[in-house]
Amino acid sequence: MSVVIPAYNPDHKLLDLLDKLIRFSFHEIVVINDGSHLESQTIFDKISKEYSNCVLLEHPENKGKGRALKTAFQYYKDHHPEGVGMVTADADGQHSPEDIKRVAEALIDKPEELVLGVRDFTTENIPFRSRFGNNMTKSVLRLTSGMKVTDTQTGLRGIPREFGRELLYVEGDRYEFEMRMILACKTYKREISEVEIETIYIDENESSHFNPIVDSIKIYYVFLRFLVSSAASFLVDIGMFALFSAIFKAFLPIGFIVVPTILARIVSSLFNYFVNRNIVFKSYKYTKRTLVKYYALAVVILAGSSAGVHYLYEWIGDHEVLIKLGVDSVLFLFSFYIQKAWVFDQSPAESIREVEYE
The missing domain is CATH 3.90.550.10 (Spore Coat Polysaccharide Biosynthesis Protein SpsA; Chain A)
Known part of the structure; x- marks a missing residue:
């Protein structure tokens, strides 16, 4: 010893x-x-x-x-x-x-x-x-x-x-x-x-x-980078929505809200994925695998947000905005933890083996 x-x-x-x-x-x-x-x-x-x-x-x-x-x-x-x-x-x-x-x-x-x-x-x-x-x-x-x-x-x-x-x-x-x-x-x-x-x-x-x-x-600089990445993705989402809605409003007067919303979310989510992968968590391997995990988590987060807000509103009967804010804050922390531990897991043990067998 x-x-x-x-x-x-x-x-x-x-x-x-x-x-x-x-x-x-x-x-x-x-x-x-x-x-x-x-x-x-x-x-x-x-x-x-x-x-x-x-x-x-x-x-x-x-x-x-x-x-x-x-x-x-x-x-x-x-x-x-x-x-x-x-x-x-x-x-x-x-x-x-x-x-x-x-x-x-x-x-x-x-x-x-x-x-x-x-x-x-x-x-x-x-x-x-x-x-x-x-x-x-x-x-x-x-x-x-x-x-x-x-x-x-x-x-x-x-x-x-x-x-x-x-x-x-x-x-x-x-x-x-x-x-x-x-x-x-x-x-x-x-x-x-x-x-x-x-x-x-x-x-x-x-x-x-x-x-x-x-x-x-x-x-906690990783978590701070995650916060900045999320804020930047939000701005991209708003910017893309403004751009797509301006484009589609002229020739798609009925669906110009739904379509730009979907397209903006696709662009902002891809932006968020690549920033989290390359800058926040610095996970450079298995792009297809991490992309699938990322969107699987996104589906879970979306379902959790919808269900959480719905059932809490049914129980409380008011304050739907505050309820959504609380639910999404908890899911934000959950998303960080799952992305760090599962989606972009660096698997240090594999890194050790790679170094040893070079």
Whole structure:
């Protein structure tokens, strides 16, 4: 079992953590210098000279926490092909050695599951930006994927050996990678275990490089692209309807509403399909298959909207516009989830096989 500690501009707290971890029977401790400033070089020099149980990996420039973790995963894959896995921890002293050991023990008990060391965010000593960031990310995670996780931002995680190998092919080099690690559990059909850990914040978490607004936007940039794509498709639909209705009104006075509506919807749906395929979800394979899935989903969404509005209106008896707005909002989130998980599924496992057998 190895402990992995990504470090960017660390201070003495990293050395304090290493001193304490040495007392436990970890096989090794892997520290990644992620392009830290020269002021921190004395820390890394001391690690390489005085800590025989530590392996120091270095990036010549800052590449982000996600990339630092992948560097460690690659190292573990190359040097410990039969190992149980790794425990990742932060370098700022906010994970106690006892909790790191507890997560390691949980990983040994469940070697196929991602183990998260989760904090209690209901206590009063939680800094606002940490509470806000976690509440926002876990809410959006549950809304868009159906996954319920107590602490999405925890850096204390038990990574199974094979999962570490799979994570090498998951996108993201900075903090968004940690959220994608959680989402990858759904892709690779891995369970998630949680171990409650001590909640430690030093100096109101000032040493954290995580920005709850900026980094949350990066984490959910796929959903934001989906929103923009949907808005653009709506504008295309309106524009095409205006164009076709102007053309057909002159020689088709009876059906000039129905025909332009159908033609505009065909054009806008094709536009939406190609934007979602190539830009939102970046799925470049199986055009015919994804096109069939896309329109099958469109039929389900249309039927769900019609039936939902109809039956809710029958039950309530009024407010049909508000009912449609509510139903279509729920179906919009459903559409995003199904397009991501089924229509444009990237099948990372296939990507791994392609790389290995090139």
